[in-house]
Amino acid sequence: MRLTTTLTALAAVLAATPAMAQTLAEDAAVFGARQSVEDVSISPSGDQLLYIQPGAQADETIYVVNLKTGGEPTPVITMNEARARLQWCAWATEQRIVCSLFGMQDIGGTLLGFTRILSIASDGSDTEMLTSTSNRARGTLQDGGSLLALDIAGEEDKVLMTKRYIKEDGANTRLFNDKEGLGVDKVDVDNGRGRPVEDANRMAADYIADENGRVRIMMAQDTTASGYDGSDFRFLYRTADSDEWQPLSVVDSTGNLDRGFVPVAVDSSKNVAYGFDIVNGFKALFSVKLDGSNARELVMARDDVDVDGLIRIGRKRRVVGASYATEKRFVEYFDAELDKLAGALAKALPGKPLVSIVDASEDENEIVLIASSDTDPGTVYLFEKDSRSLSELLALRTPLAGRAMGTMKPVTYPASDGTQIPGYLTLPPGSDGKDLPAVVLPHGGPGARDEWGFDWLVQFFTARGYAVMQPNFRGSAGYGSAWFGKNGFQAWETAVSDVNDAGRWLISQGIANPAKLAGVGWSYGGYATLQSQVLDPDLFKAVVAIAPVTDLELLREENRRYTNFLAYDKFIGKGPHVEAGSPARHADRFSAPVLLVHGSMDQNTTIAQSKLMEDRLAGAGKSVDLLEFEGLDHYIKHSQARGIMLNRIGEFLEASLGS
Numbered sequence: 001m002r003l004t005t006t007l008t009a010l011a012a013v014l015a016a017t018p019a020m021a022q023t024l025a026e027d028a029a030v031f032g033a034r035q036s037v038e039d040v041s042i043s044p045s046g047d048q049l050l051y052i053q054p055g056a057q058a059d060e061t062i063y064v065v066n067l068k069t070g071g072e073p074t075p076v077i078t079m080n081e082a083r084a085r086l087q088w089c090a091w092a093t094e095q096r097i098v099c100s101l102f103g104m105q106d107i108g109g110t111l112l113g114f115t116r117i118l119s120i121a122s123d124g125s126d127t128e129m130l131t132s133t134s135n136r137a138r139g140t141l142q143d144g145g146s147l148l149a150l151d152i153a154g155e156e157d158k159v160l161m162t163k164r165y166i167k168e169d170g171a172n173t174r175l176f177n178d179k180e181g182l183g184v185d186k187v188d189v190d191n192g193r194g195r196p197v198e199d200a201n202r203m204a205a206d207y208i209a210d211e212n213g214r215v216r217i218m219m220a221q222d223t224t225a226s227g228y229d230g231s232d233f234r235f236l237y238r239t240a241d242s243d244e245w246q247p248l249s250v251v252d253s254t255g256n257l258d259r260g261f262v263p264v265a266v267d268s269s270k271n272v273a274y275g276f277d278i279v280n281g282f283k284a285l286f287s288v289k290l291d292g293s294n295a296r297e298l299v300m301a302r303d304d305v306d307v308d309g310l311i312r313i314g315r316k317r318r319v320v321g322a323s324y325a326t327e328k329r330f331v332e333y334f335d336a337e338l339d340k341l342a343g344a345l346a347k348a349l350p351g352k353p354l355v356s357i358v359d360a361s362e363d364e365n366e367i368v369l370i371a372s373s374d375t376d377p378g379t380v381y382l383f384e385k386d387s388r389s390l391s392e393l394l395a396l397r398t399p400l401a402g403r404a405m406g407t408m409k410p411v412t413y414p415a416s417d418g419t420q421i422p423g424y425l426t427l428p429p430g431s432d433g434k435d436l437p438a439v440v441l442p443h444g445g446p447g448a449r450d451e452w453g454f455d456w457l458v459q460f461f462t463a464r465g466y467a468v469m470q471p472n473f474r475g476s477a478g479y480g481s482a483w484f485g486k487n488g489f490q491a492w493e494t495a496v497s498d499v500n501d502a503g504r505w506l507i508s509q510g511i512a513n514p515a516k517l518a519g520v521g522w523s524y525g526g527y528a529t530l531q532s533q534v535l536d537p538d539l540f541k542a543v544v545a546i547a548p549v550t551d552l553e554l555l556r557e558e559n560r561r562y563t564n565f566l567a568y569d570k571f572i573g574k575g576p577h578v579e580a581g582s583p584a585r586h587a588d589r590f591s592a593p594v595l596l597v598h599g600s601m602d603q604n605t606t607i608a609q610s611k612l613m614e615d616r617l618a619g620a621g622k623s624v625d626l627l628e629f630e631g632l633d634h635y636i637k638h639s640q641a642r643g644i645m646l647n648r649i650g651e652f653l654e655a656s657l658g659s
Helices: 004-014 024-032 336-348 456-463 492-508 524-535 552-561 565-572 576-580 583-589 607-619 639-657
Strands: 039-042 048-054 059-066 074-080 084-091 096-107 110-121 127-129 147-149 158-165 181-188 194-201 204-209 215-223 229-237 246-254 257-259 262-267 272-279 282-289 296-300 307-313 318-325 329-333 354-360 366-372 379-384 389-395 408-414 420-426 436-440 467-471 512-522 542-546 594-599 624-629
Touching: 024 456, 024 639, 039 084, 039 354, 039 366, 048 084, 059 084, 059 096, 074 084, 074 110, 147 204, 158 194, 158 204, 181 204, 194 204, 194 215, 204 262, 215 262, 229 262, 229 565, 246 262, 257 272, 262 307, 262 318, 272 296, 272 307, 282 307, 296 318, 307 329, 307 354, 318 336, 329 336, 329 354, 336 354, 336 366, 408 492, 420 456, 420 492, 436 492, 436 639, 456 467, 467 492, 492 512, 492 524, 492 576, 512 524, 512 639, 524 542, 524 583, 542 639, 552 565, 552 576, 552 607, 583 607, 594 607, 594 639, 607 624, 624 639
Parallel strands: 436 467, 436 512, 512 542, 542 594, 594 624
Antiparallel strands: 039 048, 048 059, 059 074, 084 096, 096 110, 110 127, 147 158, 158 181, 181 194, 204 215, 215 229, 229 246, 246 257, 262 272, 272 282, 282 296, 307 318, 318 329, 354 366, 366 379, 379 389, 408 420, 420 467
């Protein structure tokens, strides 16, 4: 195997954890640690691999490994800013890496997220900012651009990326910019200089390029007189031989459900756009001809769940398949060669059925993939077509090596109205599944769903002896528009009732000890666990809410300062459900002690939500505690902070449940 030396070096770098943790503090540290590897990319030649390795605090280091010669991984650059983090990195050329950086700023009391795209020499010797910025701009540049193409035909040192234009002060100067809107630039990754490909367009919200780097689709969004973004979108396209824009589709975005054809990729060889639309209440994959006919073809649809994933491969992001999730996620490949490879990988990796292709070399001879399961956090592999060899590269969570994990089992349970609710039950390793302390863990969103696979939060609880139930309550995405309904805020009573019924089912099956049942949730899941107390204050004996919504009207008003306010306003809706569905307004109903966790730089659900809940509960004489993380956002992506959080949750549950 050509990677023997490299793998030894990688193992040495990533092996940084003691053996088998047993105490709460040790479990909290190892399960709270971020992934050992958070992104992977292979160079155009297939000879070099880069990966991002988070540190114990806010630091993230980019490493490069020469797969041909082996040797120690080389640290390229370390980012160490608490309010900014790397989103992804990819090879632009054999010598340059491009990376996207996300950060948060507090400007006059308003939290603003921002992105920037950087180009970094693969040896770390030089860094260039590809996002075009100006100190004369009349506003704050939040959108640092999105990468449309890594591979532009005939121009290997260029990438295609969007550019946000903001009017500048200084109208009498030669370099004054009077444009505003979204355009597209062709940018040199060596020096950061850009050349316009699409001029600024005030109506443009996004663009899609084909595999050769030609812009073929524009998403347009209206702006209201008050300055807010409209909630409807128009997509326009270009034929292969024209630069004129033609109408493609109109999309109504209502309550997180898109109605109308939403293109996501263009295949110029077939001259089609791939995208999603609704068929009989379920999301389906279509292709639409970009030749003036707008001829539509159904590519994949199901009558039980949404087809919601498009599978793409390589530097040109070639469309090769689609995916959907029933009890587990499945991929269907349109590409015969990849379909055959998937079958071979299933036999070679029988214990890791979740296999995803994450990158490929320019000729697609070297393919990087990740294989995982419910009990295996995942491993990065390299498959080489010419030699038909499969090599193990990197473990995604090195600190958890050798740990026994709980098996995630798909289940259904009856709601109070008789509807069968799907979900996942995970029991502690070696448990008989009877009379256990238990956690009901509703997902965030609410326009999301839980899926079968490894979950660090679930496995922390099972390591501490808890059974964990994850309900895909009505209001979850993935099961069609009827299941999603009005969404989990406007139809909160249905969604939260389903969450509570998950707890009742655990008790009825003898799995949960009724005196040791807790509700834990993050984001919308935190909202649901708090609101569960309003419906049935005696069910859960402890409630943990991480970054929750606690007042729907406050959520609406907090978003009034942002351009996407109308989407939030429509999503929350108006009516009696706003008052009834706000747990902070019903603190007197609470019976269980409450632990709140929040980051001070959370833009999704501001810390004001948790502070309001804390104030209302304390004022009502209820038991409440707030754990605040200064400078962290909604996702608390900080290993030490997550370890502290898990340790505090563990202590809280043990004290509250007597477990």
